[in-house]
Amino acid sequence: MTGLMEENPEWLRLFKSSMLKYTTYDGKLYGLPFEIIFEALFINRDLFEKYNVPIPATFEELKDAVKIFRENDIVPIAYNSLAEGTYLYQNMVALLAGKEIAENPLHPEFGNYYKKAMSYMQELYRIGAFPDDAFTMTNHERNTMFLEKKAAMIVQGSWFIGNIPPDDETVDIVYFPYFSNGNAPPKTLIYGLGNGCFYISSETYNDDTKRDAAVSLLRFLTSKETAAEFARQTGMISCVDIRDYSIDYNALTGKAQILVNNSRQFIGPPDHFIDRTVWEEVIVPGIPYVLEGKMEIDELYDKAVKAGLLSN
DSSP states (O other), X not given: OHHHHHHOHHHHTTBOHHHHGGGEETTEEOOEEOEEEEEEEEEEHHHHHHTTOOOOSBHHHHHHHHHHHHHTTOEEEOOOSSGGGGHHHHHHHHHHHOHHHHTOTTSTTHHHHXXXXXXXXXXXXXXXXXXXXXXXXXXXXXXXXXXXXXXXXXXXXXXXXXXXXTTXXXXXXXXXOBOTTSSSOXXXXXXXXXXXXXXXXXXXXXXXXXXXXXXXXXXXXXXXXXXXXXXXXXXXXXXXXXXXXXXXXXXXXXXXXXXXXXXXXXXXXXXXXXXXXXXXXXIHHHHHHHHTTSXXXXXXHHHHHHTTTXXX
């Protein structure tokens, strides 16, 4: 899309320049970023208050919270062993490794932090942090467990806000607890582009009968008006400049924006820097075996590397 944007510089100026780097490769622009996403720890604050549990700022405090909730028959963390459930694991990788290593699969220490994060996953599993049926639970069941107050915490993305009633004041969003021995500082946030990114196929772009229609549609989809409507209806954080629009965000979206504005470090989602297929077909299904001690951490990681984990 480089040539298209050079022909339409006013269109390019609609997008936050800091996000264009994520769709640029070798100096060429391949996509238009529309939505900014982040991952964080969602908590049922009312459960924390009921059982007098401090909101965890460190991993040690997270373990303390897990123990208290488990003693009171509340599932501490709504986790499942599907790809969406691994947002928990990804946050641990990011905060342990830090930005420089987490975003660079070729770094010599890259694998060590994936393994270290898995050892902390084992620790959480051993102290009862997860649902008893975590290995068979669907994503819907996992989310519902949190929304119905059967779980105290869940690691989710910004899009999860849309599942929470606008008038619900019991759910809050906080930074994932940091590790005292990690490379990332407190208030670190996994932050980047989600699926809200628009592209034009080469076949369409080079077809004189289709190109104009595709470009017109793309202009509409990435317009300020469209972005503002998405923000109104879903609380989306827009890559398109909509500062001129008055958006009546709900309270939780407002808290999310404060979280973003106060962050000390942004790290791209770890599964954006490695082969996604290997992540979903090797690592994700292998995690239950590691948690139960039926597979060694090194064995799973080596298996993933051999399958092409670092080919991205």
